[in-house]
Amino acid sequence: MPVARSVLELIGETPMVEVSQLSPNPNVRFVVKLEGRNPGGSVKDRVALSLVEQAEADGILEPGRPGQVLLEPTSGNTGIGLALVAMLKGYHLKVVLPANVSVERRQLLEVWGAEIIESPGEEGSNGAVTMALRLAREHPDWHMLYQYGNPANPAGHYRSTGPEIWRDCPEVTHLIAGLGTSGTLLGVGRYLKEQNPKIEVWAVEPPAGERVDGLRSLDDGYVPPIFEQLGGAQLLDRKTVVRPRESIEVPRRLLTEAGLFVGISTGAAAAGAIRCARQIPDGVSAVIVIISADDGWKYLSTGTWTDDIDVVTKRAENTIYF
Amino acid sequence: MPVDVRLPTVLRSQAGGRSTVSVDGSTVGEVLQSLISEHPGMGEQVLNPDGSLHRFVNVYVNDDDVRYLSSLDTPVKEGDEVSILPAVAGG
Numbered sequence: 001m002p003v004a005r006s007v008l009e010l011i012g013e014t015p016m017v018e019v020s021q022l023s024p025n026p027n028v029r030f031v032v033k034l035e036g037r038n039p040g041g042s043v044k045d046r047v048a049l050s051l052v053e054q055a056e057a058d059g060i061l062e063p064g065r066p067g068q069v070l071l072e073p074t075s076g077n078t079g080i081g082l083a084l085v086a087m088l089k090g091y092h093l094k095v096v097l098p099a100n101v102s103v104e105r106r107q108l109l110e111v112w113g114a115e116i117i118e119s120p121g122e123e124g125s126n127g128a129v130t131m132a133l134r135l136a137r138e139h140p141d142w143h144m145l146y147q148y149g150n151p152a153n154p155a156g157h158y159r160s161t162g163p164e165i166w167r168d169c170p171e172v173t174h175l176i177a178g179l180g181t182s183g184t185l186l187g188v189g190r191y192l193k194e195q196n197p198k199i200e201v202w203a204v205e206p207p208a209g210e211r212v213d214g215l216r217s218l219d220d221g222y223v224p225p226i227f228e229q230l231g232g233a234q235l236l237d238r239k240t241v242v243r244p245r246e247s248i249e250v251p252r253r254l255l256t257e258a259g260l261f262v263g264i265s266t267g268a269a270a271a272g273a274i275r276c277a278r279q280i281p282d283g284v285s286a287v288i289v290i291i292s293a294d295d296g297w298k299y300l301s302t303g304t305w306t307d308d309i310d311v312v313t314k315r316a317e318n319t320i321y322f
Numbered sequence: 323m324p325v326d327v328r329l330p331t332v333l334r335s336q337a338g339g340r341s342t343v344s345v346d347g348s349t350v351g352e353v354l355q356s357l358i359s360e361h362p363g364m365g366e367q368v369l370n371p372d373g374s375l376h377r378f379v380n381v382y383v384n385d386d387d388v389r390y391l392s393s394l395d396t397p398v399k400e401g402d403e404v405s406i407l408p409a410v411a412g413g
Contacts, residue, residue, distance in 0.1 A: 075412065125411035148411060180412035205380075205387075205412070217332055218367045221378025238379075239387035243408065254386040275385075 036295030048081030050156025073132035076105030083112035157187025177291035341352030
Protein backbone atom coordinates (compact mmCIF):
# COMPACT_ATOMS: atom_id res chain seq x y z
CA MET A 1 0.00 0.00 0.00
CA PRO A 2 1.57 3.34 -1.04
CA VAL A 3 2.08 6.15 1.47
CA ALA A 4 -0.85 8.59 1.23
CA ARG A 5 0.00 12.25 0.69
CA SER A 6 -2.98 13.42 2.73
CA VAL A 7 -5.55 11.94 5.10
CA LEU A 8 -8.13 12.77 2.42
CA GLU A 9 -6.52 10.09 0.24
CA LEU A 10 -7.37 7.53 2.94
CA ILE A 11 -11.10 8.04 2.39
CA GLY A 12 -12.67 4.96 0.80
CA GLU A 13 -11.16 1.55 -0.06
CA THR A 14 -12.70 0.07 3.08
CA PRO A 15 -12.47 -3.66 3.85
CA MET A 16 -15.28 -6.23 3.66
CA VAL A 17 -15.67 -9.14 6.04
CA GLU A 18 -17.93 -12.18 6.11
CA VAL A 19 -20.22 -12.54 9.15
CA SER A 20 -22.39 -15.42 7.95
CA GLN A 21 -22.54 -16.79 11.51
CA LEU A 22 -25.37 -14.29 12.04
CA SER A 23 -27.37 -15.55 9.06
CA PRO A 24 -30.45 -17.59 10.01
CA ASN A 25 -30.40 -19.25 6.58
CA PRO A 26 -27.52 -21.65 5.70
CA ASN A 27 -27.74 -20.68 2.01
CA VAL A 28 -27.44 -16.96 2.70
CA ARG A 29 -24.03 -15.35 3.32
CA PHE A 30 -23.62 -12.02 5.12
CA VAL A 31 -20.78 -9.68 4.11
CA VAL A 32 -20.22 -6.36 5.89
CA LYS A 33 -18.47 -3.36 4.34
CA LEU A 34 -16.70 -1.56 7.16
CA GLU A 35 -17.14 2.14 6.52
CA GLY A 36 -16.03 2.90 10.06
CA ARG A 37 -12.47 2.44 8.72
CA ASN A 38 -12.62 5.81 6.99
CA PRO A 39 -10.36 8.43 8.64
CA GLY A 40 -13.29 10.39 10.11
CA GLY A 41 -14.82 7.12 11.28
CA SER A 42 -17.86 6.80 9.03
CA VAL A 43 -19.26 6.31 5.54
CA LYS A 44 -19.98 10.05 5.52
CA ASP A 45 -16.32 10.90 4.85
CA ARG A 46 -16.99 9.89 1.25
CA VAL A 47 -20.04 12.15 1.10
CA ALA A 48 -18.23 15.07 2.73
CA LEU A 49 -15.35 14.90 0.26
CA SER A 50 -17.70 14.55 -2.70
CA LEU A 51 -19.87 17.52 -1.61
CA VAL A 52 -16.85 19.81 -1.09
CA GLU A 53 -15.00 18.74 -4.24
CA GLN A 54 -18.14 19.29 -6.32
CA ALA A 55 -18.55 22.81 -4.88
CA GLU A 56 -14.89 23.47 -5.71
CA ALA A 57 -15.34 22.13 -9.25
CA ASP A 58 -18.37 24.41 -9.63
CA GLY A 59 -16.27 27.39 -8.53
CA ILE A 60 -18.38 28.01 -5.41
CA LEU A 61 -15.52 27.17 -3.06
CA GLU A 62 -11.83 27.81 -3.50
CA PRO A 63 -9.33 25.96 -1.27
CA GLY A 64 -7.22 28.35 0.79
CA ARG A 65 -9.27 31.52 0.16
CA PRO A 66 -9.93 32.99 3.63
CA GLY A 67 -13.39 33.62 5.07
CA GLN A 68 -15.33 30.81 3.40
CA VAL A 69 -18.07 29.34 5.59
CA LEU A 70 -19.77 25.97 5.10
CA LEU A 71 -23.14 25.17 6.69
CA GLU A 72 -24.73 21.74 7.08
CA PRO A 73 -27.58 20.13 9.03
CA THR A 74 -26.47 16.73 10.31
CA SER A 75 -27.10 14.25 13.09
CA GLY A 76 -23.34 13.86 13.37
CA ASN A 77 -21.41 11.71 10.93
CA THR A 78 -21.67 14.03 7.92
CA GLY A 79 -20.62 16.88 10.19
CA ILE A 80 -17.58 14.94 11.39
CA GLY A 81 -16.58 14.07 7.81
CA LEU A 82 -17.08 17.67 6.71
CA ALA A 83 -15.14 18.99 9.70
CA LEU A 84 -12.18 16.81 8.69
CA VAL A 85 -12.34 17.92 5.04
CA ALA A 86 -12.94 21.59 5.98
CA MET A 87 -10.01 21.63 8.39
CA LEU A 88 -7.59 20.31 5.78
CA LYS A 89 -8.90 22.61 3.05
CA GLY A 90 -9.18 25.75 5.19
CA TYR A 91 -12.95 26.26 5.37
CA HIS A 92 -14.91 27.20 8.49
CA LEU A 93 -17.72 24.73 9.17
CA LYS A 94 -20.96 25.40 11.03
CA VAL A 95 -23.11 22.33 11.71
CA VAL A 96 -26.74 22.40 12.79
CA LEU A 97 -27.00 19.47 15.18
CA PRO A 98 -30.05 18.15 17.07
CA ALA A 99 -29.50 18.52 20.83
CA ASN A 100 -30.08 14.80 21.52
CA VAL A 101 -27.28 13.14 19.55
CA SER A 102 -24.78 10.94 21.41
CA VAL A 103 -22.20 12.90 23.40
CA GLU A 104 -19.31 11.45 21.40
CA ARG A 105 -20.66 12.90 18.15
CA ARG A 106 -20.64 16.38 19.67
CA GLN A 107 -17.16 15.85 21.11
CA LEU A 108 -15.76 14.71 17.77
CA LEU A 109 -17.24 17.71 15.96
CA GLU A 110 -15.55 19.97 18.52
CA VAL A 111 -12.23 18.11 18.21
CA TRP A 112 -12.25 18.65 14.45
CA GLY A 113 -12.99 22.33 14.84
CA ALA A 114 -16.64 22.54 13.75
CA GLU A 115 -18.87 25.25 15.19
CA ILE A 116 -22.06 23.69 16.58
CA ILE A 117 -25.46 25.34 16.26
CA GLU A 118 -27.98 23.37 18.29
CA SER A 119 -31.48 22.58 17.00
CA PRO A 120 -34.32 21.31 19.24
CA GLY A 121 -33.85 17.62 20.03
CA GLU A 122 -37.58 16.88 19.95
CA GLU A 123 -37.67 17.96 16.28
CA GLY A 124 -34.99 15.43 15.32
CA SER A 125 -33.09 15.79 12.07
CA ASN A 126 -36.13 17.44 10.45
CA GLY A 127 -35.65 20.35 12.86
CA ALA A 128 -31.95 20.60 11.99
CA VAL A 129 -32.77 20.73 8.26
CA THR A 130 -35.41 23.42 8.78
CA MET A 131 -33.07 25.56 10.87
CA ALA A 132 -30.18 25.20 8.41
CA LEU A 133 -32.38 26.16 5.46
CA ARG A 134 -33.47 29.28 7.36
CA LEU A 135 -29.86 30.18 8.28
CA ALA A 136 -28.80 29.71 4.66
CA ARG A 137 -31.48 32.20 3.56
CA GLU A 138 -30.39 34.69 6.23
CA HIS A 139 -26.68 34.34 5.38
CA PRO A 140 -26.30 34.09 1.61
CA ASP A 141 -22.51 34.25 1.99
CA TRP A 142 -22.51 30.89 3.84
CA HIS A 143 -22.46 27.88 1.53
CA MET A 144 -24.88 25.11 2.49
CA LEU A 145 -23.69 21.82 0.99
CA TYR A 146 -27.08 20.18 1.74
CA GLN A 147 -26.45 16.43 1.74
CA TYR A 148 -30.22 15.80 1.50
CA GLY A 149 -30.62 17.69 -1.74
CA ASN A 150 -27.21 17.54 -3.42
CA PRO A 151 -26.65 14.90 -6.13
CA ALA A 152 -22.93 14.96 -5.22
CA ASN A 153 -23.92 12.86 -2.17
CA PRO A 154 -25.05 9.74 -4.08
CA ALA A 155 -22.52 10.51 -6.84
CA GLY A 156 -19.69 9.98 -4.36
CA HIS A 157 -21.03 6.51 -3.58
CA TYR A 158 -21.66 5.76 -7.27
CA ARG A 159 -18.00 6.55 -8.01
CA SER A 160 -16.39 4.83 -5.04
CA THR A 161 -18.45 2.59 -2.71
CA GLY A 162 -20.39 0.87 -5.49
CA PRO A 163 -17.36 -0.07 -7.64
CA GLU A 164 -15.46 -1.27 -4.54
CA ILE A 165 -18.29 -3.65 -3.59
CA TRP A 166 -18.62 -4.95 -7.15
CA ARG A 167 -14.84 -5.51 -7.40
CA ASP A 168 -14.53 -7.21 -4.00
CA CYS A 169 -17.84 -9.14 -3.86
CA PRO A 170 -19.30 -9.61 -7.37
CA GLU A 171 -21.47 -12.46 -6.04
CA VAL A 172 -23.63 -9.89 -4.20
CA THR A 173 -27.38 -10.51 -4.56
CA HIS A 174 -28.73 -8.00 -1.99
CA LEU A 175 -27.57 -4.62 -0.69
CA ILE A 176 -28.83 -3.48 2.71
CA ALA A 177 -28.12 -0.10 4.31
CA GLY A 178 -29.73 2.50 6.50
CA LEU A 179 -31.88 4.99 4.59
CA GLY A 180 -30.74 8.27 6.20
CA THR A 181 -30.29 10.85 3.44
CA SER A 182 -30.70 7.95 0.95
CA GLY A 183 -27.33 8.88 -0.60
CA THR A 184 -25.66 5.51 0.06
CA LEU A 185 -28.56 3.45 -1.28
CA LEU A 186 -29.09 5.69 -4.32
CA GLY A 187 -25.42 5.76 -5.30
CA VAL A 188 -24.38 2.21 -4.48
CA GLY A 189 -27.75 0.73 -5.42
CA ARG A 190 -27.79 2.35 -8.84
CA TYR A 191 -24.21 1.27 -9.56
CA LEU A 192 -24.84 -2.34 -8.52
CA LYS A 193 -28.12 -2.61 -10.43
CA GLU A 194 -26.33 -1.34 -13.55
CA GLN A 195 -23.88 -4.24 -13.17
CA ASN A 196 -26.58 -6.81 -12.33
CA PRO A 197 -30.24 -5.71 -12.49
CA LYS A 198 -31.25 -8.69 -10.34
CA ILE A 199 -29.53 -7.27 -7.24
CA GLU A 200 -32.13 -6.24 -4.66
CA VAL A 201 -31.72 -3.01 -2.72
CA TRP A 202 -33.22 -2.92 0.78
CA ALA A 203 -33.47 0.16 3.00
CA VAL A 204 -33.59 -0.04 6.78
CA GLU A 205 -35.05 2.70 8.92
CA PRO A 206 -35.25 3.30 12.65
CA PRO A 207 -38.82 4.04 13.78
CA ALA A 208 -37.67 7.61 14.44
CA GLY A 209 -41.04 9.08 13.62
CA GLU A 210 -42.47 7.67 16.85
CA ARG A 211 -40.20 9.71 19.05
CA VAL A 212 -39.99 12.95 17.08
CA ASP A 213 -42.48 14.65 19.36
CA GLY A 214 -41.72 18.07 17.87
CA LEU A 215 -43.65 17.25 14.70
CA ARG A 216 -46.88 19.22 14.87
CA SER A 217 -48.53 17.34 12.04
CA LEU A 218 -47.61 14.84 9.38
CA ASP A 219 -47.21 17.81 7.03
CA ASP A 220 -43.97 18.51 8.91
CA GLY A 221 -42.54 15.27 7.51
CA TYR A 222 -39.51 15.23 5.29
CA VAL A 223 -38.40 13.19 2.31
CA PRO A 224 -34.85 14.01 1.10
CA PRO A 225 -35.08 15.85 -2.23
CA ILE A 226 -32.41 13.57 -3.73
CA PHE A 227 -34.61 10.55 -2.96
CA GLU A 228 -37.50 12.01 -4.96
CA GLN A 229 -35.40 13.62 -7.72
CA LEU A 230 -33.25 10.55 -8.36
CA GLY A 231 -36.04 7.97 -8.35
CA GLY A 232 -35.45 6.41 -4.94
CA ALA A 233 -38.89 4.82 -4.79
CA GLN A 234 -38.25 3.06 -8.11
CA LEU A 235 -34.74 1.96 -7.11
CA LEU A 236 -35.57 0.41 -3.74
CA ASP A 237 -36.99 -3.10 -3.64
CA ARG A 238 -37.94 -3.07 0.04
CA LYS A 239 -37.95 -0.73 3.02
CA THR A 240 -38.19 -2.14 6.50
CA VAL A 241 -38.29 -0.53 9.92
CA VAL A 242 -36.12 -1.92 12.71
CA ARG A 243 -37.21 -1.48 16.32
CA PRO A 244 -34.85 -0.01 18.94
CA ARG A 245 -34.47 -3.35 20.76
CA GLU A 246 -33.27 -5.13 17.60
CA SER A 247 -30.86 -2.23 16.94
CA ILE A 248 -29.25 -2.97 20.32
CA GLU A 249 -29.41 -6.79 20.23
CA VAL A 250 -27.75 -7.18 16.83
CA PRO A 251 -24.63 -5.04 17.51
CA ARG A 252 -24.13 -7.20 20.60
CA ARG A 253 -24.32 -10.35 18.47
CA LEU A 254 -21.95 -8.85 15.88
CA LEU A 255 -19.45 -8.25 18.68
CA THR A 256 -19.72 -11.58 20.47
CA GLU A 257 -20.24 -13.84 17.43
CA ALA A 258 -18.08 -12.08 14.85
CA GLY A 259 -15.75 -9.80 16.81
CA LEU A 260 -17.13 -6.73 15.04
CA PHE A 261 -17.49 -3.54 17.07
CA VAL A 262 -19.91 -1.52 14.94
CA GLY A 263 -22.44 1.24 15.48
CA ILE A 264 -26.12 0.99 16.20
CA SER A 265 -27.22 1.76 12.64
CA THR A 266 -25.11 -1.20 11.48
CA GLY A 267 -27.02 -3.30 13.99
CA ALA A 268 -30.25 -2.11 12.41
CA ALA A 269 -28.96 -2.88 8.90
CA ALA A 270 -27.86 -6.36 10.02
CA ALA A 271 -31.27 -6.88 11.65
CA GLY A 272 -32.76 -6.06 8.22
CA ALA A 273 -30.40 -8.63 6.67
CA ILE A 274 -31.60 -11.29 9.14
CA ARG A 275 -35.20 -10.51 8.15
CA CYS A 276 -34.26 -10.65 4.44
CA ALA A 277 -32.43 -13.98 4.85
CA ARG A 278 -35.50 -15.55 6.48
CA GLN A 279 -37.57 -14.65 3.42
CA ILE A 280 -35.23 -16.23 0.88
CA PRO A 281 -36.76 -19.57 -0.18
CA ASP A 282 -35.16 -22.91 0.65
CA GLY A 283 -32.51 -23.96 -1.83
CA VAL A 284 -31.87 -20.43 -3.11
CA SER A 285 -28.41 -19.00 -2.41
CA ALA A 286 -27.84 -15.34 -1.66
CA VAL A 287 -25.06 -12.97 -0.60
CA ILE A 288 -26.24 -9.96 1.37
CA VAL A 289 -23.87 -7.00 1.53
CA ILE A 290 -24.51 -4.89 4.62
CA ILE A 291 -23.13 -1.35 4.76
CA SER A 292 -21.73 -0.65 8.21
CA ALA A 293 -21.93 3.14 8.45
CA ASP A 294 -19.62 3.44 11.45
CA ASP A 295 -17.93 1.65 14.35
CA GLY A 296 -19.09 1.41 17.94
CA TRP A 297 -16.82 4.03 19.52
CA LYS A 298 -19.31 6.90 19.25
CA TYR A 299 -21.96 4.88 21.11
CA LEU A 300 -20.05 3.69 24.17
CA SER A 301 -21.83 6.28 26.31
CA THR A 302 -25.18 4.74 25.33
CA GLY A 303 -24.35 1.52 27.20
CA THR A 304 -25.23 -0.54 24.12
CA TRP A 305 -22.70 -3.25 24.97
CA THR A 306 -22.59 -2.84 28.73
CA ASP A 307 -25.94 -1.93 30.26
CA ASP A 308 -29.20 -3.83 30.78
CA ILE A 309 -30.93 -4.21 27.38
CA ASP A 310 -34.27 -2.85 28.60
CA VAL A 311 -32.59 0.29 29.95
CA VAL A 312 -30.56 0.80 26.75
CA THR A 313 -33.63 0.24 24.55
CA LYS A 314 -35.57 2.87 26.48
CA ARG A 315 -32.64 5.28 26.19
CA ALA A 316 -32.38 4.60 22.44
CA GLU A 317 -35.94 5.81 21.95
CA ASN A 318 -34.86 9.33 22.96
CA THR A 319 -31.48 9.60 21.25
CA ILE A 320 -30.59 10.05 17.59
CA TYR A 321 -28.15 7.41 16.46
CA PHE A 322 -28.70 7.61 12.70
CA MET B 323 -61.34 -8.67 10.71
CA PRO B 324 -59.72 -6.55 13.44
CA VAL B 325 -56.17 -5.30 12.92
CA ASP B 326 -54.08 -3.26 15.35
CA VAL B 327 -52.85 0.09 14.03
CA ARG B 328 -49.97 1.86 15.79
CA LEU B 329 -50.35 5.62 15.60
CA PRO B 330 -47.56 8.22 15.58
CA THR B 331 -47.55 10.84 18.33
CA VAL B 332 -49.05 13.48 16.03
CA LEU B 333 -52.21 11.43 15.41
CA ARG B 334 -52.83 10.19 18.95
CA SER B 335 -54.77 13.24 20.09
CA GLN B 336 -57.42 12.35 17.52
CA ALA B 337 -57.76 8.86 18.98
CA GLY B 338 -58.24 9.94 22.58
CA GLY B 339 -54.52 9.75 23.28
CA ARG B 340 -54.28 6.05 22.42
CA SER B 341 -51.10 4.79 20.71
CA THR B 342 -52.80 1.71 19.22
CA VAL B 343 -56.33 1.33 17.88
CA SER B 344 -58.10 -1.74 16.50
CA VAL B 345 -59.99 -1.39 13.21
CA ASP B 346 -61.38 -3.72 10.51
CA GLY B 347 -60.02 -4.33 7.04
CA SER B 348 -58.44 -6.97 4.82
CA THR B 349 -56.12 -4.59 2.93
CA VAL B 350 -54.08 -1.59 4.05
CA GLY B 351 -56.47 0.67 2.15
CA GLU B 352 -59.51 -0.80 3.95
CA VAL B 353 -57.77 -0.50 7.31
CA LEU B 354 -56.98 3.18 6.68
CA GLN B 355 -60.54 3.86 5.49
CA SER B 356 -61.92 2.25 8.69
CA LEU B 357 -59.49 4.30 10.76
CA ILE B 358 -60.52 7.54 9.05
CA SER B 359 -64.26 6.81 9.30
CA GLU B 360 -63.83 6.33 13.07
CA HIS B 361 -61.47 9.31 13.42
CA PRO B 362 -62.33 11.69 10.55
CA GLY B 363 -59.72 14.27 11.60
CA MET B 364 -56.97 11.91 10.45
CA GLY B 365 -58.25 11.82 6.89
CA GLU B 366 -56.38 14.63 5.24
CA GLN B 367 -53.19 13.92 7.21
CA VAL B 368 -52.93 10.31 6.06
CA LEU B 369 -54.41 10.28 2.55
CA ASN B 370 -54.40 12.71 -0.37
CA PRO B 371 -57.74 13.90 -1.80
CA ASP B 372 -57.40 11.27 -4.56
CA GLY B 373 -57.15 8.50 -1.94
CA SER B 374 -53.42 7.82 -2.34
CA LEU B 375 -50.98 7.85 0.59
CA HIS B 376 -49.74 11.28 1.69
CA ARG B 377 -46.07 11.68 0.71
CA PHE B 378 -44.94 12.32 4.30
CA VAL B 379 -46.72 9.22 5.64
CA ASN B 380 -45.12 5.80 5.74
CA VAL B 381 -47.34 2.82 6.45
CA TYR B 382 -45.82 -0.49 7.50
CA VAL B 383 -47.32 -3.98 7.78
CA ASN B 384 -45.27 -5.92 10.30
CA ASP B 385 -42.43 -3.42 9.80
CA ASP B 386 -42.37 -3.59 5.96
CA ASP B 387 -43.15 -0.31 4.14
CA VAL B 388 -46.27 -0.94 2.02
CA ARG B 389 -45.00 1.33 -0.78
CA TYR B 390 -42.60 -1.51 -1.64
CA LEU B 391 -45.23 -4.22 -1.25
CA SER B 392 -48.61 -3.59 -2.94
CA SER B 393 -49.21 -0.14 -1.44
CA LEU B 394 -52.86 0.29 -0.34
CA ASP B 395 -53.73 -3.13 -1.83
CA THR B 396 -51.27 -4.89 0.51
CA PRO B 397 -53.28 -7.63 2.26
CA VAL B 398 -53.48 -7.76 6.05
CA LYS B 399 -54.65 -10.62 8.20
CA GLU B 400 -55.66 -10.99 11.81
CA GLY B 401 -52.65 -10.58 14.07
CA ASP B 402 -50.78 -8.31 11.63
CA GLU B 403 -49.71 -4.96 12.94
CA VAL B 404 -50.08 -1.85 10.81
CA SER B 405 -47.87 1.11 11.81
CA ILE B 406 -48.18 4.69 10.61
CA LEU B 407 -44.99 6.74 10.87
CA PRO B 408 -44.16 10.22 9.60
CA ALA B 409 -41.28 10.53 7.13
CA VAL B 410 -38.29 11.97 8.96
CA ALA B 411 -34.77 12.90 7.95
CA GLY B 412 -31.68 10.95 8.94
CA GLY B 413 -27.99 11.61 8.40
